[in-house]
Amino acid sequence: MDASSKGLFTQITQFWNLLDDLAESDPERYDKFIKWQLKEGKQFCAAPEPQLCLQTKILKPREKILFINLCQWKRIPAPQSNTHPVPLSIGRPEDMSETSDVFTVIDVAYNPDVLQAAEKDQKKRDQLIQMAMKCIEERLQITLSHIYHITKFRIKGSIQRMKQNLMGIQTDFPDLRQKMRKEIGLEQIGNSTMSNPDHFPQLLLTKDQVSDKTGCLIQEISSTEIQKEMKIPTYELKIVKDQNEKPLKIELKVELPGIDSISLCDLSVSEDDLLIEDSEKYRLHLNLPELVNTEMTTAKFIKENATLIITMPLV
The missing domain is CATH 2.60.40.790 (Immunoglobulin-like)
Known part of the structure; x- marks a missing residue:
C-alpha cells in the first residue's frame, strides 16, 4: 500500500512538472490541453441534482417517517444493457426534525438517462423506486413500508447537504491546480481517502465485476429478480x-x-x-x-x- 501510494504521488508530481514545462514552452498547446481536460472531466465532476422526493416509513427496527431524495448524477454509469442491473448510489441516512416532527432522509442517485426514461413511464419509475427501497433495506438492515407517495417538493433538506452526502466531499472546491500542487504527506493522503468508506458510491454490479476486495461496499440485485417482482x-x-x-x-x-x-x-x-x-x-x-x-x-x-x-x- 505504501509503495503504490509513493508511486502514485511520484506520477502526480511528474505530471504537474510536465504541465509547467508545457505552459512555458507552448502556451497555446497548454491552453488547449487544459480546456480538453476540463471538458472531459465535466461529467465526472458534476454534482448530483434532485429529481423527486418520496415519503414512506421505516417500519423496523423503529417506526419513523422516511423521505427518499431521488437524484440524477452523471457520475453514476448507465446500465450496460436492458439485461444488466441498474447502478445506483446510496448516501448515509440522516435524521432531521421540523418543529415536533422527527424523520430520516436518505439520498439515492441514478444516471440521468435512467431517470429521464422513467419520467413518463409509471411502470419504469415504480421499478426504480422499489429497487432503491430494496437496496436501502439490504444495506441498512431495516424494513421499509413499500407504500409511498411522491411529494410536491423535489428534495427534503438542502441541496448542499444532499451533494455533500452523496459526493462525500465539500462542494466548494478551491482551485484544482493549487490543490494538487500543495505538498501533502502520504499519511494525510491515506487518511483523507480511507477514513470514511461510507462516502464511496454503492453500485450494483454483475458477478464478474465483483472482486473479493470490494467487501460489503457492493450490493447486487439480478435484473431477472427485479423484472419478476415488478x-x-x-x-x-x-x-x-x-x-x-x-x-x-x-x-x-x-x-x-x-x-x-x-x-x-x-x-x-x-x-x-x-x-x-x-x-x-x-x-x-x-x-x-x-x-x-x-x-x-x-x-x-x-x-x-x-x-x-x-x-x-x-x-
Missing part, C-alpha cells in the same frame, strides 16, 4: 360521478391472470394511494386522484375472469 397487471381506474357531475367514488378493475384466490394477494389502501402485491406475479402501486374513505372501501374478486374490483368512496 410485473404490473392490466388495470382500469375511473371516477364515478352523480347526475350533477359530482365525484362519488373511485372504481378500480385489476386483471390478475393465474390468480385463483384473492387470498394470494395483499391489498393495502390509504387515503391517497393503493398497493396490490403478489410475491409470485404482480405488484401495482397507484397514487389515487382523490382522497378516499378507507373504512368504506370494498373489494370483490371475480374468479371466472380473475378480476379484482375495488370500490373506494370519496371522502
Whole structure:
C-alpha cells in the first residue's frame, strides 16, 4: 500500500512538472490541453441534482417517517444493457426534525438517462423506486413500508447537504491546480481517502465485476429478480360521478391472470394511494386522484375472469 501510494504521488508530481514545462514552452498547446481536460472531466465532476422526493416509513427496527431524495448524477454509469442491473448510489441516512416532527432522509442517485426514461413511464419509475427501497433495506438492515407517495417538493433538506452526502466531499472546491500542487504527506493522503468508506458510491454490479476486495461496499440485485417482482397487471381506474357531475367514488378493475384466490394477494389502501402485491406475479402501486374513505372501501374478486374490483368512496 505504501509503495503504490509513493508511486502514485511520484506520477502526480511528474505530471504537474510536465504541465509547467508545457505552459512555458507552448502556451497555446497548454491552453488547449487544459480546456480538453476540463471538458472531459465535466461529467465526472458534476454534482448530483434532485429529481423527486418520496415519503414512506421505516417500519423496523423503529417506526419513523422516511423521505427518499431521488437524484440524477452523471457520475453514476448507465446500465450496460436492458439485461444488466441498474447502478445506483446510496448516501448515509440522516435524521432531521421540523418543529415536533422527527424523520430520516436518505439520498439515492441514478444516471440521468435512467431517470429521464422513467419520467413518463409509471411502470419504469415504480421499478426504480422499489429497487432503491430494496437496496436501502439490504444495506441498512431495516424494513421499509413499500407504500409511498411522491411529494410536491423535489428534495427534503438542502441541496448542499444532499451533494455533500452523496459526493462525500465539500462542494466548494478551491482551485484544482493549487490543490494538487500543495505538498501533502502520504499519511494525510491515506487518511483523507480511507477514513470514511461510507462516502464511496454503492453500485450494483454483475458477478464478474465483483472482486473479493470490494467487501460489503457492493450490493447486487439480478435484473431477472427485479423484472419478476415488478410485473404490473392490466388495470382500469375511473371516477364515478352523480347526475350533477359530482365525484362519488373511485372504481378500480385489476386483471390478475393465474390468480385463483384473492387470498394470494395483499391489498393495502390509504387515503391517497393503493398497493396490490403478489410475491409470485404482480405488484401495482397507484397514487389515487382523490382522497378516499378507507373504512368504506370494498373489494370483490371475480374468479371466472380473475378480476379484482375495488370500490373506494370519496371522502
